[in-house]
């Protein structure tokens with residue numbers, strides 16, 4: 001609301017609360033059975049160090065706790081480049097993934113710019129644009145009969161105009177697990193080219209395609225205004241080191257990012273950069289470990305939903321470490337999730353944290369597929385459902 005002196009009221013300067021992160025802040029670390037985590041099984045410190053090659057072992061042993069290169073340690077950026085086809089070290093900047101979303105949006109966008117972002121989605125991917133004062137249009141999915149979600153490019157083409165400054169996509173998608181086809185991806189890139197919009201592509205769950213043939217090209221390789229976000233949190237199981245990166249070719253945008261970084265964390269933590277280097281050099285092993293966990297958990301959760309087909313339904317995601325399942329009992333989804341975590345310590349994430357009305361009406365909830373303790377969590381959930389049946 002505008003205050004009568006023409007200045008914005010104090011409240012309108014505040015960014016809206018990040019509902020998912022607030023829900024996690026309340027429950028994540030105190031719930032013994034986290035069943036909605038988006039990261040893959042976090043590595044222990046000793047597991048990580050066991051993966052180190054000789055060079056990384058030496059780096060680790062001789063590491064000084066000094067400031068590091070604000071762009072990201074050079075050996076780390078060299079390793080990151082190997083994930084792309086056309087990227088060199090000066091096209092990469094390293095920081096925490098969430099910090100990079102904020103930096104990128106502040107570097108790309110001005111008040112009044114038009115932005116298209118997927119919805120539902122990870123809130124910072126549209127909320128920061130709204131906070132800057134952009135006009136944000138939502139690209140929403142069609143819900144399939146089996147509960148799966150499809151983002152139709154036809155719908156996107158109605159939203160992107162010559163005034164669009166940025167198209168924000170996230171494939172594999174949080175929370176639905178949707179992945180665009182390669183043909184759709186080409187059309188998305190084409191739409192951005194036609195409107196000269198940035199393509200900001202959150203690729204945090206890339207490499208976790210259940211069929212590697214379906215992996216999409218990175219935005220930075222596909223388009224000169226493509227910006228790829230990735231990091232160690234999901235596919236590599238190292239969320240605690242807080243290392244991510246942006247890869248982009250636009251030198252002016254890179255200069256703005258460097259400037260903004262000087263006002264946030266300046267540079268990353270030296271130990272985290274070495275751990276990221278170790279993780280990236282062991283990428284094949286780590287990603288396969290996580291895909292194996294996901295595949296086993298898809299089977300566990302599918303069997304669970306079959307045993308409780310009056311309570312829950314689930315369409316396995318094409319890619320990524322999460323799925324958007326449904327509660328079928330008619331109970332509002334947030335009430336169910338709160339009851340479940342408070343009575344049984346099992347944490348599921350209700351669609352209400354995504355603010356997306358059709359998913360709330362569908363009683364959708366996020367389930368995490370990347371953690372090893374899923375069978376144990378499902379046993380406790382099963383006990384809770386049994387008690388529920390006895391009560392009714």
Ligand SMILES: Cc1ncc(COP(=O)(O)O)c(C=O)c1O
Nearest residue numbers: 038096097098122174202204233
């Ligand atoms: C789609 C997406 N982008 C970005 C992030 C932020 O990653 P991080 O928590 O490592 O900063 C997340 C985290 O859940 C996410 O799901």
